[in-house]
Amino acid sequence: MxxxxxxxxxxxxxxxxxxxxxxxxxxxxxxxxxxxxxxxxxxxxxxxxxxxxxxxxxxxxxxxxxxxxxxxxxxxxxxxxxLGVVFQQPTLDLDLSVLQNLHYHASLHGLSRRQADARIREELERQGMYERRKEKVRQLNGGHRRRVEIARALLHNxxxxxxxxxxxxxxxxxxxxxxxxxxxxxxxxxxxxxxxxxxxxxxxxxxxxxxxxxxxxxxxxxVSEVLKTAGVETVGDAFHILTREAA
CATH class of the missing domain: 3.40.50.300 (P-loop containing nucleotide triphosphate hydrolases)
Known part of the structure; x- marks a missing residue:
């Protein structure tokens, strides 16, 4: 390295x-x-x-x-x-299961079935979602759907x-x-x-x-450098000063 x-x-x-x-x-x-x-x-x-x-x-x-x-x-x-991407607008197929969504994406990246199975398990387990792998995405709440999208974005390392x-x-x-x-x-x-x-x-x-x-x-x-640039002590104040509109 x-x-x-x-x-x-x-x-x-x-x-x-x-x-x-x-x-x-x-x-x-x-x-x-x-x-x-x-x-x-x-x-x-x-x-x-x-x-x-x-x-x-x-x-x-x-x-x-x-x-x-x-x-x-x-x-x-x-x-x-x-590159892996999670867009603001959800892009999962609601009528497919978590596994089906992830396998489809893995195939787009050329992962073999064996590779896909291993990577899907690894990414879902890291987020505590593996036990829900067979559920349809429609059954998941917003936070769990986001976890699946993050897992999907990471499948190809x-x-x-x-x-x-x-x-x-x-x-x-x-x-x-x-x-x-x-x-x-x-x-x-x-x-x-x-x-x-x-x-x-x-x-x-x-x-x-x-x-x-x-x-x-x-x-x-x-963070400290940006606060110094703005001449303030909090990120909220720095954001306000750096993005305020001219009078």
Whole structure:
């Protein structure tokens, strides 16, 4: 293992516009292996556009995105093979069982039946969901459905996990369980996480913060560095100052 591994995600000079409306303006940041980076911004900040560019739902015109050293534009299949994603909108088939949903996704990544069985068991057991593997997704509550989606995103052992506001609409215990689990995942497995949210209480003290507002990075760094940049003592106050509108 090298002492200075390459970033799991590197975004450099990324800009994107919808017609004349600029959604992202020269956005640059990096996420290291084992790091949980929180992409913090209000609605309309550009978080969804950024995720759409990283996942190649949109093609970037300006700037560069690399996942585990692979350029998303030049070698998209290799780059996206290193990526797991949980979108804000649920994408599980409600009428299939947990196992059926996961096996289908594993087959898309070329996993053999034996590999899929092992990986599915491992990921579901880590979240206490293995005993519910034969239940239809429709029978699960929102928090358990999210756990299945996270397990699905991890089946192919990606280097980077994208989470697009995955706790929206969940009750407090479900939210806390997912937040705790993802942070443990970073420290235990070394996967990098980019978590888009506007909820301050989902941030841990040792997370990396990227504050996005009006398509531009307003501050980036450790929690203490961002607080210093904003000149305040709490993340909530920093968020307010860094994303407030000009009078």
């Amino acid at each position: 090298t002492s200075n591994p390459s970033p799991a995600l590197s975004v450099t000079g990324l800009s994107y516009a919808y017609g004349k409306k600029k959604a992202l303006d020269r956005v640059s940041f990096a996420v290291a292996p084992g790091q949980c980076a929180i992409l913090l911004g209000p609605n309309g900040a550009g978080k969804t556009t950024l995720f759409s560019l990283i996942t190649r739902l949109y093609a970037s015109r300006e700037g560069r995105i690399e996942i585990a050293g692979y350029d998303v534009k030049k070698v998209p299949s290799r780059a996206l093979a290193q 990606p280097r980077l996990l994208l989470l697009d506001e995955p706790t929206v609409g969940l009750d407090v215990p479900s939210r806390k369980a997912i937040v705790d689990y993802v942070h443990r995942l970073c420290s235990d497995s070394g996967i990098a996480v980019l978590w888009a949210t506007h909820l301050i209480d989902e941030i841990y003290e040792d997370d990396r913060l990227i504050v996005l507002h009006r398509g531009a990075v307003q501050a980036e760094g450790s």
